[in-house]
Amino acid sequence: MMLLTVFVDLIVAVGLGVFISNIIIIERLSLAQERHVKAISDADDDDVPLTTEQRSILDKAQGKVLFFYLSGPMIFSVSKAISRQHSSIDEYEAMILDLSDVPMIDVTVGLALENAIKDAKDANCHVYLLCPNEQTRKQLDKFHVIDLVPDENIYTQREQALEAAYQATL
Numbered sequence: 001m002m003l004l005t006v007f008v009d010l011i012v013a014v015g016l017g018v019f020i021s022n023i024i025i026i027e028r029l030s031l032a033q034e035r036h037v038k039a040i041s042d043a044d045d046d047d048v049p050l051t052t053e054q055r056s057i058l059d060k061a062q063g064k065v066l067f068f069y070l071s072g073p074m075i076f077s078v079s080k081a082i083s084r085q086h087s088s089i090d091e092y093e094a095m096i097l098d099l100s101d102v103p104m105i106d107v108t109v110g111l112a113l114e115n116a117i118k119d120a121k122d123a124n125c126h127v128y129l130l131c132p133n134e135q136t137r138k139q140l141d142k143f144h145v146i147d148l149v150p151d152e153n154i155y156t157q158r159e160q161a162l163e164a165a166y167q168a169t170l
Contacts, residue, residue: 050158057162064169065162066092066125068116071101082112089119094126094165100158102136110143117148126168132156 048069050058058067066089070082089095097113099105105113120127129149131137140146146154155161 054158054162057159057166061094061166061169064093065165066095067098067162068095069098069101072103082109082116089116089125090123092120092123092125093169094128095120096128096130096161096165098130098158098161099136099140100130100132102133105136105139105143107143110140110145113140114143114145114148117145121148126165127153128161128165129154130156130158130161 048067050067058065095116097116117127127149129140129146131140131146131154137146153164155164
């Protein structure tokens, strides 16, 4: 009987340890992933991989275009960072969601992107989607996020999306 009690206590302790370890890992992962969400309107920010030509297009927009750059796998821990970054959308005339370097998106990030797009539309802000990755595009389609952006505002080339957003601010 005593052996059974020790065995059960050991199982509970291991289970609790695994649970606490998972929570710590999720917290660390979430902090690491937040660094992959950047929102800029000024081409001077070096955190976003833009060419000289792309930076000049963003500069021409004079702060009227919000360039929302996401990279890495987008999992639930990033949705809070996305919500925080798009909160000042009222100040812009156009927003580009750049998903060029995003290999996968989960449901909660899909919802966060959906909210960002809806908030931008409510603020009369033009929305442009840059999504050259076919897998990511399929996931956006599955979550019906891609339906919120007109077909003519979906691009696979960064320069084209930047130029279209700039033209919308004229």
